[in-house]
Amino acid sequence: MNGLEERLKIGLSDAFKDFIKRSNYGFSQWRYFMVGNESYTFKHVLNFNLESLFIDFMQSLKEWLEPEEIVFANDGYGGYYLWNTTTDVVLFLDTDDGSKKALLNLKMFLKKLESRG
Structure with a gap:
């Protein structure tokens, strides 16, 4: 990941790198979680290798990304x-309409995501 x-x-x-290592670039099943009254699906962690x-x-996504977003x-x-x-902050990008929605800070997002079975 250093490269x-x-x-x-x-x-x-370090929190982000640890999450990538723990998730091993994926989960065994889809995850669902709520932020406010919106439901989100989480399928794959991208392969950074x-x-x-x-x-x-x-x-390919640069039209939607700010320089500091990954x-x-x-x-x-x-x-x-x-x-x-x-x-x-973790954001959700909807490529259908180009909208972005701020969800949670990284620590809270990972806690919510990883607390799911």
């Missing part, structure tokens, strides 16, 4: 979870 940080010119927090493919993927997961329906490395 990825250099190529993206973004520092990844394939650095060049990941960089290409980030480039895509780290998807919902299986064309939506993506972004982490803003400056504000430490």
